[in-house]
Amino acid sequence: MKTKSKLSYVEALRTCVAIGVSLLIVCIIVFIISDAPILALSDFLFGPLTSIRRFGNVIEASVPLMFTGLAVILLQRAGLFNLAMEGAFFIGSVAATAVSLSLNLPPLLTLTCALAAGAVAGGITCAIPTVLKVKCEANVLVTSLMLNYICLYFGMYVIVNFFQDPKMNSNYSYKFGKGVELGKLFSKTRINSGILICIACIIIVWLLLNKTSFGYKITMVGKNPKMAKYSGMNIGKLVIGSSIVGGMIAGLGGAVDLFGMYQRFQYSGLTGYGWDGILIAIVARQKAQYVPFAALFLAYMRTGADIMSRNSDIPSEMIKIIQAIVIVLISAQAILSGYKKKLIVQEARESEQGA
Amino acid sequence: MGNDILKMDKITKIYGNGVMANKDVTLTVSKGEIHALMGENGAGKSTLMKILFGIEDKDSGSIIFDGQSIDGKTPAEIIAAGIGMVHQHFMLVDSLKVYENVILGMEPKKGLAINKKKAIQLVKDLSKKYNLNVNPLARVSDLSVGLKQKVELIKVLARNAKLLILDEPTAVLTPQETQELFEQLILLKDNGHTIIFISHKIKEVKRICNRITVLRRGSLVGTMDTANSTEEEISKFMVGRDVILKMDKKPAIFGEELLCVRNLTFENQNHKKAVNNVSFSLKKGQILGVAGVEGNGQNELAECIFGFYNHAEGEILFKGKNLLKEKILDIRKAGVSYIPEDRISTGVATKVSVWENLVADRIDSTALRTKKLLSQDKIHTMSKKLIDDFLILCRNDNQEVGMLSGGNMQKVVVAREFSANPDLLIANQPTRGIDVGANEFIWKKIIELRDQGKGVLLISADLNEILELSDSIMVMCDGEVAGYFEDSKQMSEYELGLYMLGLKKQGSEVSEA
Numbered sequence: 001m002k003t004k005s006k007l008s009y010v011e012a013l014r015t016c017v018a019i020g021v022s023l024l025i026v027c028i029i030v031f032i033i034s035d036a037p038i039l040a041l042s043d044f045l046f047g048p049l050t051s052i053r054r055f056g057n058v059i060e061a062s063v064p065l066m067f068t069g070l071a072v073i074l075l076q077r078a079g080l081f082n083l084a085m086e087g088a089f090f091i092g093s094v095a096a097t098a099v100s101l102s103l104n105l106p107p108l109l110t111l112t113c114a115l116a117a118g119a120v121a122g123g124i125t126c127a128i129p130t131v132l133k134v135k136c137e138a139n140v141l142v143t144s145l146m147l148n149y150i151c152l153y154f155g156m157y158v159i160v161n162f163f164q165d166p167k168m169n170s171n172y173s174y175k176f177g178k179g180v181e182l183g184k185l186f187s188k189t190r191i192n193s194g195i196l197i198c199i200a201c202i203i204i205v206w207l208l209l210n211k212t213s214f215g216y217k218i219t220m221v222g223k224n225p226k227m228a229k230y231s232g233m234n235i236g237k238l239v240i241g242s243s244i245v246g247g248m249i250a251g252l253g254g255a256v257d258l259f260g261m262y263q264r265f266q267y268s269g270l271t272g273y274g275w276d277g278i279l280i281a282i283v284a285r286q287k288a289q290y291v292p293f294a295a296l297f298l299a300y301m302r303t304g305a306d307i308m309s310r311n312s313d314i315p316s317e318m319i320k321i322i323q324a325i326v327i328v329l330i331s332a333q334a335i336l337s338g339y340k341k342k343l344i345v346q347e348a349r350e351s352e353q354g355a
Numbered sequence: 356m357g358n359d360i361l362k363m364d365k366i367t368k369i370y371g372n373g374v375m376a377n378k379d380v381t382l383t384v385s386k387g388e389i390h391a392l393m394g395e396n397g398a399g400k401s402t403l404m405k406i407l408f409g410i411e412d413k414d415s416g417s418i419i420f421d422g423q424s425i426d427g428k429t430p431a432e433i434i435a436a437g438i439g440m441v442h443q444h445f446m447l448v449d450s451l452k453v454y455e456n457v458i459l460g461m462e463p464k465k466g467l468a469i470n471k472k473k474a475i476q477l478v479k480d481l482s483k484k485y486n487l488n489v490n491p492l493a494r495v496s497d498l499s500v501g502l503k504q505k506v507e508l509i510k511v512l513a514r515n516a517k518l519l520i521l522d523e524p525t526a527v528l529t530p531q532e533t534q535e536l537f538e539q540l541i542l543l544k545d546n547g548h549t550i551i552f553i554s555h556k557i558k559e560v561k562r563i564c565n566r567i568t569v570l571r572r573g574s575l576v577g578t579m580d581t582a583n584s585t586e587e588e589i590s591k592f593m594v595g596r597d598v599i600l601k602m603d604k605k606p607a608i609f610g611e612e613l614l615c616v617r618n619l620t621f622e623n624q625n626h627k628k629a630v631n632n633v634s635f636s637l638k639k640g641q642i643l644g645v646a647g648v649e650g651n652g653q654n655e656l657a658e659c660i661f662g663f664y665n666h667a668e669g670e671i672l673f674k675g676k677n678l679l680k681e682k683i684l685d686i687r688k689a690g691v692s693y694i695p696e697d698r699i700s701t702g703v704a705t706k707v708s709v710w711e712n713l714v715a716d717r718i719d720s721t722a723l724r725t726k727k728l729l730s731q732d733k734i735h736t737m738s739k740k741l742i743d744d745f746l747i748l749c750r751n752d753n754q755e756v757g758m759l760s761g762g763n764m765q766k767v768v769v770a771r772e773f774s775a776n777p778d779l780l781i782a783n784q785p786t787r788g789i790d791v792g793a794n795e796f797i798w799k800k801i802i803e804l805r806d807q808g809k810g811v812l813l814i815s816a817d818l819n820e821i822l823e824l825s826d827s828i829m830v831m832c833d834g835e836v837a838g839y840f841e842d843s844k845q846m847s848e849y850e851l852g853l854y855m856l857g858l859k860k861q862g863s864e865v866s867e868a
Contacts, residue, residue, distance in 0.1 A: 219707070220707070220711065221837060223706050227715065230663075230726075
């Protein structure tokens with residue numbers, strides 16, 4: 001029994017080793033390119049903890065990551081490589097903008113409708129590649145990637161043609177109505193009530209995956225579609241269902257980000273949060289309950305890098321490199337495989353003796 | 356016998372999933388003998404042979420072949436050293452001709468081109484020498500299973516193999532083809548070849564093998580002379596306890612008609628009528644065995660009834676209701692359960708836990724919930740009960756199914772399908788490739804089900820299984836019903852073989868019975 005618990009640690013240990021190694025590589029790079037490496041590194045590693053505002057930045061930055069991380073977990077649970085969450089996040093914020101600027105209702109009601117519209121738009125977006133897959137055998141990877149561009153340009157079209165504020169030089173929309181915002185929760189930070197929606201989503205996704213037959217079924221479809229079919233599951237419905245729910249969370253994430261952080265629509269391109277969601281899902285090992293930790297980790301790294309780049313001679317591009325290294329290392333199954341094998345062998349011998 | 360051609364000494368192999376497949380196994384094979392390697396599935400026979408062949412690395416031990424160490428050699432070097440293997444699933448290129456398959460990788464050249472004449476002659480010579488009659492110019496896809504096996508043998512012999520390994524060669528053969536194979540093997544032996552014959556069919560081993568090495572759960576049980584051991588003794592060695600290979604069952608009491616299939620026809624992807632105008636009926640309390648050489652439509656028949664395809668034609672009346680074109684979920688709800696042919700691809704999801712596999716068909720049931728949400732307590736209570744009832748050997752119900760042995764994996768499938776309390780069970784190769792212990796257990800469960808007045812459609816390539824379990828037998832050949840026999844007791848393996856091969860056929864009116 002002892003080795004069994006050790007075995008379950010191997011996964012966690014592997015994530016830690018991957019992160020440790022990538023941090024080590026960061027240190028080496030910083031030492032090579034910086035004139036004041038110690039200072040830069042301490043900014044990077046501890047900068048986010050030096051003030052409430054900075055720590056607030058970490059929390060704020062983690063919110064959209066949690067949404068897209070959850071979305072990716074749902075999208076991939078059913079075994080399809082649907083990457084439309086990037087477009088869904090964007091189109092979610094566009095739909096929310098459109099609804100909030102079109103409705104003339106009390107602020108809270110407008111806000112609710114706008115958030116709902118974001119979720120619905122996101123759900124539809126992510127369902128498209130899956131429906132195409134189920135009905136026409138179209139490759140999900142290709143269709144979802146292309147769909148992201150459609151989302152971007154369609155979204156920009158909507159904003160520029162119907163909601164652009166002519167007083168602004170960029171493609172910014174009009175300001176949202178008074179009170180149509182997610183209120184701040186703490187002074188000195190921009191942490192807003194969006195985080196509560198986010199926590200609710202984490203709980204809902206956890207419940208969905210662990211406590212409902214829908215979650216169980218999409219897992220089985222992802223693990224062995226043939227067996228799922230033979231067990232009586234409707235595979236088409238399930239994969240489309242998981243795409244819709246995943247898309248809704250991504251779309252809602254876009255809307256929450258919009259009303260929490262901005263007063264008007266001002267994205268000029270895809271946000272990249274969708275892609276980050278893949279990283280979050282990997283680091284969180286596809287489990288909803290680990291998403292906050294993964295998102296906080298990434299947000300912390302970004303905030304630290306931001307501080308470092310402002311205070312030192314290290315460019316913030318460096319953080320992109322670090323991220324890439326982390327992804328590579330975490331997805332590398334072989335790390336510690338020798339150790340894992342040793343544990344397994346040990347366990348096999350022990351159970352042999354026990355028998 | 357004295358002079359050993361092969362000595363595998365203290366071989367140990369542990370797979371990445373923690374399965375100890377071989378543990379200090381020693382195998383010594385003398386020159387010029389037919390040596391049987393026996394054991395339940397999962398006993399480590401295939402692993403041992405893969406290690407010999409250089410396909411798997413061993414964790415410890417040494418191998419000496421023909422006086423030389425072959426540790427750490429590649430499969431190509433081992434073939435060159437004179438070891439050849441006929442795999443259970445043939446390694447042939449269907450679209451090529453026989454001689455092309457034989458020379459693949461060792462083509463005789465004439466300049467840059469292949470010397471076709473020489474290649475054909477080579478095949479002809481080998482055919483003649485070892486009495487393996489195959490037309491070198493025939494296309495492999497047109498050959499029967501028995502002939503394909505001969506091509507495999509020629510292929511191995513063309514590479515000058517001194518030691519031939521045959522992995523369950525009779526599994527896919529009819530009794531007649533098996534007989535022929537045995538004659539060829541004896542001829543090979545007389546020509547100075549050594550053969551390792553992997554099997555778990557005791558009768559066959561008794562017939563042609565000189566010595567037997569038995570493995571059980573990865574360990575060596577022992578090596579003995581065939582002449583001095585009885586079938587019961589060998590069986591005891593294999594499972595470690597006495598097992599009745601015969602099945603005692605009460606006489607059948609047939610009830611009313613449960614399933615009636617009429618003119619069922621199914622065209623597969625290649626536009627071949629895999630199931631061709633099949634009609635039969637099954638009563639309550641009846642086990643109807645479907646015999647046939649594999650690939651003659653039995654699998655498709657089972658999958659048609661269980662709703663895998665939506666373009667089958669005909670009628671499948673179950674309790675008077677047509678199941679044709681119904682969804683699998685509705686067929687299950689109507690009271691049909693199915694043990695699929697391939698447990699790894701269809702029967703279970705290997706990457707998930709035992710409990711997740713056990714609840715796959717009933718996850719929507721309210722019995723597994725408290726207040727609409729799944730209750731882990733209730734699920735685990737149920738899965739633990741099934742593990743106990745069906746004697747599934749696992750660490751606990753959170754263990755990955757892929758970590759279990761074949762027999763226990765199959766018990767997971769059986770536990771799920773039986774506990775759904777079906778009125779009709781379709782059992783497609785229910786005991787293929789599992790140990791005798793699990794085999795006996797599943798047989799008992801099937802007969803219990805029959806005695807409760809349920810119907811069982813038993814599809815098996817194992818004639819022994821068909822004859823032991825079935826009350827009535829239907830033989831399929833080329834997608835059609837070749838024969839129907841209301842009383843299975845009047846049939847012998849030999850006679851069934853004639854129908855399986857298409858040498859005998861009843862008029863279709865008989866099969867209406």
